[in-house]
Amino acid sequence: MKIVHLCLSNFYIEGFGYQENIIPKYHKKFGHDVTIIASRFTYRKDNGEEDLAESGKYINSDGIKVIRIDYKNKWLGKINKKLKIYKDTYKLLEKEQPDLIFNHGIQFLDLIEVARYVEDNPHCKLIVDNHAAYINSGKNFISREILHKVIYKWAIQKSLPFIEKVFVLAPGCRKFVKDMYNISDEKMEYLYLGADTDKIDFENQDEIKMKIRKNLSILDDDFVIITGGKLSKRKNIKLLLNSMKKVDSNKLKLLIFGSFSDDIKQEMLSLIESDNRVNYIGWLSGEDVYDYYLASNAAVFPGSKSALWEQAICSGLPLICKRWDGMEYVDVGGNCLFLDGDNSHQLKENIKLLMDDKTLYENMEKVAKTKGYITFSYEKIARQAIRIN
Incomplete structure (x- = not known):
């Protein structure tokens, strides 16, 4: 056809x-x-x-x-x-x-x-x-x-x-x-939006995780959260960086990928520089994004909706994201914690909850890897679009 x-x-x-x-x-x-x-x-x-x-x-x-x-x-x-x-x-x-x-x-x-x-x-x-x-x-x-x-x-x-x-x-x-x-x-x-599941290499996740963490001087037992994309003011990265400072743990690490818009770039780079637990990766190819997801424990998106949300879910990551009316569908059965507004305290508490509550974390991860993967796979979505069964 x-x-x-x-x-x-x-x-x-x-x-x-x-x-x-x-x-x-x-x-x-x-x-x-x-x-x-x-x-x-x-x-x-x-x-x-x-x-x-x-x-x-x-x-x-x-x-x-x-x-x-x-x-x-x-x-x-x-x-x-x-x-x-x-x-x-x-x-x-x-x-x-x-x-x-x-x-x-x-x-x-x-x-x-x-x-x-x-x-x-x-x-x-x-x-x-x-x-x-x-x-x-x-x-x-x-x-x-x-x-x-x-x-x-x-x-x-x-x-x-x-x-x-x-x-x-x-x-x-x-x-x-x-x-x-x-x-x-x-x-x-x-x-729905989705993820290129061809690029998610669960089979070699341990090797990918070890390599990326070693390159960034991150320990295997560190708790790594990740965010990224086209980083405009609406993505609320400043809120995330300020919330990070309130979590008193050297085991917490943050990876940021993507490019900051010119109007906030210098301020964001200064905030990143002030916290040695934060790594700014810069721009990543679409394929590399999935590898960095596989090297992380959770994804955090405190601002406007992005296609990266579904990609993180398909990669098996629990999600902390801002609640937007009509966008709650990303929670397919317990894989998401939502933020109500620009609430730094709630964001800090949600990060700590994922770090401290192993049972909650494992349940969220399981939902992401099963229901999330099935729901947001672009292979399935592409077939749906043209009715190929």
Whole structure:
């Protein structure tokens, strides 16, 4: 089957472990002919800031053809980032002749062009997903009442008759599309974010753990917590570092990977420097992230939601994370401790609880390695998306 993944509603970052990277990888692994058509919107690895990739075609590390396309009306300037009308979307689909289009995100006006292609080529099926929720979208009146409830809703409703399924990533995403675009429950289905389970090497975990800890001068019986990602202010790493200082134990260690945004970088590096129990790893490849998870005891994410949460769970880690409305699904049966707001005392107590209560820790770890692994495996999720059993 010929599958085209469209990444025109948002960014596409080559070499990352996001949904739009890993689901196409598995579709190709299953034997399908896969192409990714993406915007130029990406992020820099050194500071996590927005960037633009070059337009054009290339073959990525998974052997998948990627076509980067630009906006159609460049004279619109910054408005393009909201409207998202691209050059030759319809013509590219005509050239690729897909049997299935997986549209990542629905907040772009060229969704109408995609639906027009499906209308003209009824053999082709269109599935879409929604990543937007109240925690990341519709933050002000203009965005919520005009951009989403009028402009995007118009394009989505016009396209909806040609969409077979609207996948939503979480309960919060389901509520958002119902409120903003009036999409019915019957049209929706959950398709969670997940982890590239090909990269999780449980068989060699002891060796991986020993090697990484030795390189970082961390003892085998130290309790290692890990966090990371695109480290903007919203990730609340300052809260974690300050909470660490309140835990009086040399057995506790913290690993931080990823890149800090420029506005907080110096402050964060100074805080890290002030606590010799903290190791700042810097940027890690998608594959290396899983190895560092395997070398850790628990993952802590005190800020905004990240795809790294599901990856940590699949790697068998108990999770301490901030509670967001509609995002509690990451707790699949006792693998998570939630933080209510920016509560430093609660975060400190949760860290100590995982360190001190062996029975609780082992139960959380077991749930993550069993139910968590099954729920958030991208191999399973990729099959669900195209109904391969």
